[in-house]
Amino acid sequence: MIEVVDLTKSFPISRQQRRELAAQSAAPSKTAGRPGASATNLQAVAGATFRCRPGRVFALLGPNGAGKTTVLRMIATLLRPDGGRISIAGVDALADPVAARRRLGFLTGSTKLYERLTAEENVRYAADLHGVAAPDYKRRRDALFGALGIEAYAGRRAGQLSTGMKQKIAIxxxxxxxxEVVVFDEATSGLDVIAARAIIQLIKDCRAQGKTVLFSTHIMSEVTMLADDLAVFHRGRVLAGGGLEEVLARAVDEHGQRRTLEDEFVRLIDAAEAELGEARP
Structure with missing residues (x-):
């Protein structure tokens, strides 16, 4: 289970960013960006609340700059929020981030390996950090390397592997x-079809094992293929969410015709942008 309640996070704005934001705004003292932004800070996440349940896949959708990666990094305890609560498998991630990390796996599209270590050594190092016992490690290692088709590369240095193969090692x-909880941040971005399928299959396997899965993506076909639940994220806020079928059932145009998920996503973002534009001075 992942529970996120009223999560907030702001970042300082550089002098160059202030100049750029001022140029976009009719009033130089105000930013033209997210609600809650000031002359010196930008609010990346503004009161986000959602819940991801075990045995289900939760998709976080939003345009570039919506704040998705910031949310996922806070869930992974890589960033500390300014306010709100995060619970990972029953653990308060702010009060005890170490315990939360033990229950969490986090994969991004830019995950790096230790290039001087072999594929096997990279995975073994992670297992040792988490205190995985030797018999458990061997069993899990054999199953994963077999399922991902990387057994033949186990002894090769990571720096000698292709991008897709590196991502499989990272998986x-x-x-x-x-x-118990697995988080994917744009994990298939830039990968070839074979590597992307390996990640998609892993997500399906995690759901079948009763794990909680949270992923962000720009690829709508992945959402319709994998997601049980979703939230549409925009300028640090959750615009809409619920079960995938529930969201699609509400996606009806003025003629009573069903919209696709992509059409509904664009409609929600456009409506939010229009509302924000009307609210600006």
Missing amino acids: ARTVIHDP
Whole structure:
């Protein structure tokens, strides 16, 4: 289970960013960006609340700059929020981030490996950090390397592997400790079809094992293929959410015709932008 309640996060704005924002705004003292932005800070996340349940896949959708990655990094305890609460498998991630990390696997599209270590050594190092016992490690390692088709590359240095192969090693490293919760941040971005399918299959396997899965993506076909629940994120806020079928059932145009998920997503973002534009001075 992942529970996010009233999460907020702001970042300082550089002098250059202030100049750029001032140029976009009719009033130089105000930013033209997110609600809650000031002359010196930008509010990346503004009161986000959602829940991801075990045995289900939750998709976080939003345009570039919506704040999705910031939310996921806070869930992964890589960033500390300014306010709000995060619970990971029953653990307060703010009060005890170490315990939260033990229950969590986090994979991004920019995940890096130790290039001087072999594929096997990268995965074993992660297992040792999580205190995985030797018999459990061997069993999980054999299953993962077999499922991902990376057994033949186990002894090769990570720096010698292709981008897709590196991502497969990163997958194995992410779940070698058998986490209860798995988070994917644009994990298939820029990958070839074979590597992307490996991640999609892993998500399906995690759901079948009763794990909680949260992922962000720009690829609508992945959402319709994988998601049980979703939230549409925009300028640091949750615009809409619920079960995938529930969201699609509400996506009806003025003629009573069903919209696609992509059409409904665009409609929600356009409506939010229009409302924000009307609210600006």
